Amino acid sequence: MKKVLVIYWSGTGNTETMARRLAKGAEEAGAEVVLTAVSGATADMVKDAAALALGCPAMGAEVLEECEMEPFISSLSQIEVGGKPVVLFGSYDWGDGQWMRDWVERMKGLNAVIDGEGIIIQLVPDEEILNTCYEAGKRLAG
Numbered sequence: 001m002k003k004v005l006v007i008y009w010s011g012t013g014n015t016e017t018m019a020r021r022l023a024k025g026a027e028e029a030g031a032e033v034v035l036t037a038v039s040g041a042t043a044d045m046v047k048d049a050a051a052l053a054l055g056c057p058a059m060g061a062e063v064l065e066e067c068e069m070e071p072f073i074s075s076l077s078q079i080e081v082g083g084k085p086v087v088l089f090g091s092y093d094w095g096d097g098q099w100m101r102d103w104v105e106r107m108k109g110l111n112a113v114i115d116g117e118g119i120i121i122q123l124v125p126d127e128e129i130l131n132t133c134y135e136a137g138k139r140l141a142g
């Protein structure tokens, strides 16, 4: 069974809702799924997974959350993510998605195989974007 790891940081629950739907898609497509907040994630878990979904809202000034998510992403190298399918996702509010564009480029720099351009939504995810998350989860399982 394919191992899919879904890691997220979420302050007010919007990105967490996306993470849960994505995990559901992967699970219902037959993957072995681990869903965890970034505080419970390790680089070894990432190394062990066949495919990844990473979620974080836009924080600071168009950056990843700085206490937990940023250090975790900084700790990853090609060893953990190189060649693996990776979906990035997250919620934002007043920006235009710059944090996600930067994150996509950063992960490509680690040779991650990025699925699309990152799934982003302003504030609370609606049913359409949750379906997008679900389908992305299914693709990670495939």
Ligand SMILES: Cc1cc2nc3c(=O)[nH]c(=O)nc-3n(C[C@H](O)[C@H](O)[C@H](O)COP(=O)(O)O)c2cc1C
Pocket (backbone or CB within 6 Å): 009, 010, 011, 012, 013, 014, 015, 016, 057, 058, 059, 060, 061, 062, 063, 091, 092, 093, 094, 095, 096, 097, 122, 123, 124
């Ligand atoms: C401290 C802080 C910084 C933020 N910085 C940005 C930002 O730079 N750009 C943006 O579009 N939204 C920004 N936001 C808005 C959040 O991305 C938005 O509220 C998002 O829905 C939070 O997702 P969550 O519910 O998963 O925590 C910021 C919010 C907070 C609390």
